[in-house]
Amino acid sequence: MTGRGTQEHPHGADRLCEAGDRVYSRAVRRGRVPRRDAEPVPCLLELALLHPDPDDMDFLVPTAPQEVMTRLLRSMYDEVSQSHRRVGSAVAAFERYAGLGRQLRRSPAAGEGTAIRVLDGLSRIQAAMDEATQECRTEVLTVQPGGIRREHELSEGLHRALALRGRGVRMRDLYTHVARHGQGLLNYLELMGDAVEARTLDEVIDRLILFDRTVAFIPANADRTMALELRHPALVEYLVTVFERLWRLAIPLTAPLPDTGIEGISHREQSIAALLAEGHQDAVIAERLGISVRTCRAHIARLSETLGAASRTQLGVRIAQAGLDQPRQGPAVKAPLSVPGAPESRIAR
Structure with a gap:
């Protein structure tokens, strides 16, 4: 059954086939389904989305959507260093399973807001970012991919950065090593003072902005004209974990990049x-x-x-x-340096 299922249903739990989605959804709503209903979709058993009912072996019971979400996030964490773009697909799958989870069990906090919101267009993104900035009270974490930051790009987020600094909010920013060579960024960091620490890596994940570890913004398309606003605690916590792992590998902006140990190679x-x-x-x-x-x-x-x-x-x-075929691992930094910095607090750029 495993070979046949893999051949006919070549997918994972993050993107079920149409037939598998129908059977799994029915199992979540009813609590179980007859074993014969799952025979056309062996992928559900292979992916451990269904398993035998210990009280009646003629029926199958579903794995809780919350557990499926946990598996997806754990798998994404293992692969984040290989492909940061998987984060976007995990969000889509998370939204699907979160909807099924609300059908299975509604908590008292279920109506307190939208866990995942799609922001279509720069004006909606800017409005949501402004709202999150106003609500923020303690910390902002950002990942800023790309190269040298231009003056006009940095100045567009200046009003948010200054507002955050005025309330005593601490900020930590991750850039690529290339950003070190931009005078615009250095001027921006000097203006912000000691409210921000900045570090760099060879490469980082796609743009990410986290406010108070409760709300996150990530791009939703390639040209960043759409974004996702995430408020689900489990997903936000996962993104915070990714940031912290990268932060420990990064090098403070004022510290020199380590020597390669090979003459003539930067x-x-x-x-x-x-x-x-x-x-x-x-x-x-x-x-x-x-x-x-x-x-x-x-x-x-x-x-x-x-x-x-x-x-x-x-x-x-x-x-x-020459032993250059292994990617460099930045040293873990035990004592963060107080380095001036400022987040580019616009996701759609």
């Missing part, structure tokens, strides 16, 4: 070498490190020259020989 070139060893194309490497494709190719050319490689194939061999 920290960025070592990061590029690791991604080349994974088989990524130039455009993908550039996007992940927040640099242009042209800059990326210039670094690859210098890397080839330094390692004495005459071709891409030979470069791959030289990278392995």
Whole structure:
């Protein structure tokens, strides 16, 4: 049954087939379903969404949607370093299972607000961000992917940052290493003073903004004209955990990047070498490190020259020989430095 089910239903719990979704939804509503109802959809048993009723083996009972959500989040956590884009698909699946969970059991707090809200358009995103800023009282955590921050980009979120600082809110921001080279960011951080700590990594996940560990904003499409406002405690807690793990790996903005230990090879070139060893194309490497494709190719050319490689194939061999085929892990920082910084508090950019 496992082989046949896998062949006919090649999916996971985050995207059920139509037939499987109908049977699982019916099981959640009724508490159980006859075993014969699940025969056309063996995927439900293989994914442990249904299991035998210990009181009557002719029936199957559903795994609680809340437990399914926990599995999805745990799986996402394991893969976050490989593919941050999985966060978006987890949100979609989470919304589906959360709806089924409300059918199964409604808590007293179920009507206190929308756990996941889609914000369509820049004006709605800005309004929601302004509202969250006004409600925030203690902490803001942000992840800002991409490269050098431009002056006009940073200034658009200045009113929020100043309002937060005025109320004594503490802010922590994660950027890519490339952002260190932008004077606009340095000016912004100086203006904000000690209200913010900033750190950098070779690469970060997609844009994320968390207010008071109770509400989060993430992009909902590629051009960031749509966003998701998340207020479900379990999902927000998961995103906070992701942020904290990245924060411990990051390097304070005022601290120098670690030396590679290989003469003639910079920290960025070592990061590029690791991604080349994974088989990524130039455009993908550039996007992940927040640099242009042209800059990326210039670094690859210098890397080839330094390692004495005459071709891409030979470069791959030289990278392995030099021990550059492993991605760098930033050191855990025990005592955070008080570094001025400011969040780019606009998700749609």
